Amino acid sequence: MSEQSLVLVVDDEPMIAEYLAQVLQDFGFTTTIAGDFKSAVELMHKSLRFCAAFVDLGLTDRSGLELITELQKTQPSLPVILATGYAQMAENDQHEIGPVYPILAKPYNADSVKKVLDGIGLRAHS
Numbered sequence: 001m002s003e004q005s006l007v008l009v010v011d012d013e014p015m016i017a018e019y020l021a022q023v024l025q026d027f028g029f030t031t032t033i034a035g036d037f038k039s040a041v042e043l044m045h046k047s048l049r050f051c052a053a054f055v056d057l058g059l060t061d062r063s064g065l066e067l068i069t070e071l072q073k074t075q076p077s078l079p080v081i082l083a084t085g086y087a088q089m090a091e092n093d094q095h096e097i098g099p100v101y102p103i104l105a106k107p108y109n110a111d112s113v114k115k116v117l118d119g120i121g122l123r124a125h126s
Helices: 014-026 037-045 064-074 087-097 110-119
Strands: 006-010 030-034 052-056 080-084 103-105
Touching: 006 014, 006 037, 006 064, 014 030, 014 052, 014 110, 030 037, 037 064, 052 064, 064 080, 103 110
Parallel strands: 006 030, 006 052, 052 080, 080 103
Antiparallel strands: none
């Protein structure tokens, strides 16, 4: 598994996580999926280096924003994309809480995923 093109997908809805992972794989990325905060943190502690993380804000065990804080303790320059069904609320909240992350609004498709990837200049490494 190439860590240069490894993307972490964190979503507690398995069908959504699998769809996003497949879209990213179609774009040439390698993916790994975590269904909750705890699983995502465990993956980071395995010393996996990700080129990006797509994080759902509404996880079952903790908030996505808490997860982002944890992920960036291990990998400070990790590009994070917020995947949420509450895009407008997330956009408004970000301006109040600190760093602004790109938002991938649910429901999304391959074109909207590509647009977010292009927006942060992320391409798979061969």
